[in-house]
Amino acid sequence: MTSLISNPRGGYAFLPGIEPYSSGVIADDGHEIIHVTLAEPMPWYAGLLNVRKYLESQSRECFALCGVELRCPEPHSIGGFVDFNKDYRALLNEWDIPVDGENPVARTNVAPVVNPPAETMLHAFSYTVPAKLDYRTFVVAGGGELPTRKLERDRIVRVGETSPDAMLEKADCVIKIMRHRLQHLDADELRLSAIDVYTAHPLLQPLSDTLIPGIPAAAQIGIQWYLTRPPVAEIEFEMDMRGVQREIVVNL
Numbered sequence: 001m002t003s004l005i006s007n008p009r010g011g012y013a014f015l016p017g018i019e020p021y022s023s024g025v026i027a028d029d030g031h032e033i034i035h036v037t038l039a040e041p042m043p044w045y046a047g048l049l050n051v052r053k054y055l056e057s058q059s060r061e062c063f064a065l066c067g068v069e070l071r072c073p074e075p076h077s078i079g080g081f082v083d084f085n086k087d088y089r090a091l092l093n094e095w096d097i098p099v100d101g102e103n104p105v106a107r108t109n110v111a112p113v114v115n116p117p118a119e120t121m122l123h124a125f126s127y128t129v130p131a132k133l134d135y136r137t138f139v140v141a142g143g144g145e146l147p148t149r150k151l152e153r154d155r156i157v158r159v160g161e162t163s164p165d166a167m168l169e170k171a172d173c174v175i176k177i178m179r180h181r182l183q184h185l186d187a188d189e190l191r192l193s194a195i196d197v198y199t200a201h202p203l204l205q206p207l208s209d210t211l212i213p214g215i216p217a218a219a220q221i222g223i224q225w226y227l228t229r230p231p232v233a234e235i236e237f238e239m240d241m242r243g244v245q246r247e248i249v250v251n252l
Contacts, residue, residue: 002015002180002184003016003184004026004184004185004186005099005100005102005104006028006099007025007063007099007104008028009061009063010063010064010065010066010104010128011027011028011030011031011064011128011129011130012025012026012027012028012031012033012066012104012128013025013026013028013185014026014066014099014102014104014105014106015181015184015185016102017103017106017141017149018149018151019085019089019103020085020088020089020103020107021068021103021105021106021107021141022102022103022104022105022106022107022141023106023140023141023143023181023184024106024138024139024140024141024181024182024185024187025066025067025104025105025106025126025138025139025185026136026137026138026185026186026187027128027133027136027137027138028128028136029136030130030131030132031128031129031130031131032128032129032131032133032137032244032245032246033066033067033126033127033128033137033138033139033242033244034126034127034128034129034244034246034247034248035067035124035125035126035139035194035242035244035246035247035248036054036124036125036126036127036247036248036249036250037123037124037247037248037249037250038122038123038124038249038250038251038252039249039250039251040251040252041071041117041121041122041123042121042122042252043119043120043121043122044070044088044119044120044121044122045087045091047121047122047252048068048091048122050252051065051122051125051127051252052065052095053252054250054252055127058127058129060127060128060129062095062097063097064127064128064129065097065105065125065126065127066104066105066106066126066127066128066139067105067106067107067124067125067126067127067139067141067242068105068106068107068108068122068124068125068126069107069108069109069122069123069124069125070107070108070109070110070120070121070122070123070231071109071110071111071112071116071117071120071121071123071228072084072109072110072111072116072117072120072121072231073111073116073117073118073119073120074111074116074229075111075229075230075231075232075233075234075235076231076232076233077232077233078151078152078153078232078233081151081231081232082151084120089103092105106126106139106140106141106240107141107142108141108142108196108198108238108240109142109231110142110198110226110228110229110230110231110238111228111229111230111231112226112227112228113200113227113228113229114227126139126242126244133245135188135191135243136186136187136188137191137242137243137244137245138185138187138191138242138243138244139240139241139242139244140178140181140182140185140187140240140241140242141181141240142196142198142230142238142239142240143174143177143178143181143238143239143240144156144170144174144230144232144235144236144237144238145157145158145169145170145171145173145174145235145236145237146232146235147173147176147177151232153234156234156235157169157170157173158170159234160234162201162236164202164205167199167201167202167205167206167236167237168205168206168209168210170236170237171206171210171211171237172210172214174237174238174239175210175211175214175215175239176214177239178214178215178239178241179214179215182241187243188243189215189216189217190217191243192215192217192221192241192242192243193221193242193243193244193245193247194221194224194241194242194244194247195215195217195218195221195222195223195224195239195241196223196224196225196226196239196240196241197211197223197224197225197226197237197238197239198226198228198229198230198237198238198239198240199225199228199229199230199236199237199238200227200228200229200236201236201237203225206237207223211223215241
């Protein structure tokens with residue numbers, strides 16, 4: 001499914017993804033997306049409860065939540081990832097956030113290589129507020145080299161391989177996914193404000209050979225490289241992106 005779904009309660013539209021998260025979100029006219037990084041990461045469940053309180057303090061309902069960024073202790077098995085997502089989705093269901101059964105909230109969930117947390121932590125989130133801008137802000141969810149909506153090992157590009165050639169093919173797959181999401185969100189690439197790459201492997205060749213040619217804006221705004229692994233074992237390269245005007249840091 002590549003058609004945008006309207007989420008008027010949240011002030012944004014979203015591109016359907018898989019059960020745990022959407023593929024990306026774009027603010028409705030008359031709204032903007034604000035990206036918030038936590039000054040101190042919090043355990044994901046307690047963190048999201050505090051996010052809801054924060055949104056209420058900003059005169060926003062929980063439906064304004066449109067992006068979540070997590071940090072997990074280590075990559076999950078596919079089964080472990082599915083199990084975690086059941087608990088995560090259950091909380092969103094409790095808040096009545098899904099739209100016609102689809103989860104509208106974009107997400108990134110990665111495992112730090114150095115000093116990983118002991119449990120999955122909330123790192124950042126995004127939400128909408130009423131605003132008058134001359135362009136639409138957006139968030140593209142994290143995606144690795146698994147170019148389908150099915151979480152199956154044999155669908156991972158060059159699964160089990162990490163040679164330079166394999167990593168280039170993986171990166172190329174992810175960049176195509178990012179471009180597809182930008183296109184179907186109807187997001188303006190020239191409005192990108194952050195391009196994030198998550199991998200534990202050398203980045204110079206993928207950056208020069210695939211990333212900048214595939215997403216030319218990276219040459220101007222740069223990228224943020226996080227020394228992390230994607231959330232599912234044997235996926236090796238992940239990206240997310242956003243185009244926002246406001247980035248803030250808060251204590252929850």
